[in-house]
Amino acid sequence: MGVKESTAALNRLTLKTVGSFLGIQLPAKGMVQCPLPNHDDGTPSFEIRHEGRRWVCYACNLSGGAIDFVMAYHNTEFMVAKTWLMDKCGYAIGGNKRHPSGTKSTKVKPRPQPIEKYAEVHEFPPDKELYQELLARAPLRKTGLEYLQGRGISNQIINRFSIGQMPSTSVVHELVKEFGFERVETSGLLTKNSTPNWFRSIFPQDAVLFPYIEGGEITYFQSRGLTDTDKSNRWRNLNHRRMRIYNVDTLRDSAINRIAICEGVLDAISSTQLGCEAIGFIGASAPFSGRDMISLRGKQVEILLDWDNAGENRAAALRKDLNRFGVSATRRFAPRSGAKDVNDYLREGHTSL
Numbered sequence: 001m002g003v004k005e006s007t008a009a010l011n012r013l014t015l016k017t018v019g020s021f022l023g024i025q026l027p028a029k030g031m032v033q034c035p036l037p038n039h040d041d042g043t044p045s046f047e048i049r050h051e052g053r054r055w056v057c058y059a060c061n062l063s064g065g066a067i068d069f070v071m072a073y074h075n076t077e078f079m080v081a082k083t084w085l086m087d088k089c090g091y092a093i094g095g096n097k098r099h100p101s102g103t104k105s106t107k108v109k110p111r112p113q114p115i116e117k118y119a120e121v122h123e124f125p126p127d128k129e130l131y132q133e134l135l136a137r138a139p140l141r142k143t144g145l146e147y148l149q150g151r152g153i154s155n156q157i158i159n160r161f162s163i164g165q166m167p168s169t170s171v172v173h174e175l176v177k178e179f180g181f182e183r184v185e186t187s188g189l190l191t192k193n194s195t196p197n198w199f200r201s202i203f204p205q206d207a208v209l210f211p212y213i214e215g216g217e218i219t220y221f222q223s224r225g226l227t228d229t230d231k232s233n234r235w236r237n238l239n240h241r242r243m244r245i246y247n248v249d250t251l252r253d254s255a256i257n258r259i260a261i262c263e264g265v266l267d268a269i270s271s272t273q274l275g276c277e278a279i280g281f282i283g284a285s286a287p288f289s290g291r292d293m294i295s296l297r298g299k300q301v302e303i304l305l306d307w308d309n310a311g312e313n314r315a316a317a318l319r320k321d322l323n324r325f326g327v328s329a330t331r332r333f334a335p336r337s338g339a340k341d342v343n344d345y346l347r348e349g350h351t352s353l
Contacts, residue, residue: 070084224236
């Protein structure tokens with residue numbers, strides 16, 4: 001058996017089997033307290049999934065298969081962990097699988113490994129310098145201010161979230177001249193069909209710009225058109241960039257004990273103005289990582305997704321997911337007034353949730 005084949009064979013071992021080699025008991029699947037020696041896990045943050053062959057610790061920010069688990073458990077290098085695991089289960093490097101007694105076993109054709117449904121796609125880190133430069137050249141103007149005030153958003157909240165407004169799209173030409181086409185294109189600020197000789201901004205002129213700020217730096221943008229007539233330009237996201245959670249720093253702030261989960265930027269901002277700090281998904285089906293869910297433990301969590309069929313279905317599924325990670329969440333019922341979302345509720349004149 002070659003190196004690649006033996007690695008693949010070892011990674012087909014279940015975590016329950018690997019745990020028995022290490023002298024620890026692990027279930028076939030599900031959430032448990034992290035078994036890694038350097039992690040004092042008070043509440044379950046270690047998940048075994050994908051037919052028991054993959055694992056992730058949302059607190060340690062580690063994941064992998066059988067070999068990765070041995071590496072993490074023994075705090076050792078790949079080849080050391082692989083050799084240890086081969087010795088335990090009877091593999092000989094470069095040879096056939098053997099039982100501990102030394103007799104050959106029947107050669108079994110390896111089964112293809114399942115592809116993770118939400119495998120992370122590689123992308124370059126957010127261009128925080130470029131994003132900051134765009135926002136500096138995109139101050140909120142009268143039309144953008146009137147739009148936000150018409151949605152019930154106060155000046156104090158507008159300033160807190162550093163909301164801007166897309167100037168003439170010639171600003172993109174300025175950025176390309178200053179930073180280069182490749183960098184601006186990689187940042188997601190250009191349309192899909194843009195080339196070095198012909199390029200166009202992903203955000204329309206005059207659209208309101210919402211910066212996604214993490215740790216005091218901009219990591220993403222979303223724009224909202226001033227009218228609803230052109231649905232294709234109503235909401236725009238960065239091109240070929242992973243969608244992020246709006247106001248995600250709220251999750252990391254230990255001083256915040258009450259958090260709302262909203263659908264979209266405007267609802268998250270509206271909830272904050274109504275007295276409840278909030279995060280916002282881009283759409284009701286946006287993914288919510290296990291690490292993010294774990295950060296909600298011990299907090300009062302309220303689900304304020306849209307009060308429609310899609311929002312109700314997503315809220316029910318989200319409650320189950322949160323419960324799996326030890327988070328208890330409350331789904332707020334639709335107001336009697338008929339408001340369809342949190343911003344509607346704010347515009348009705350309410351001052352608190």
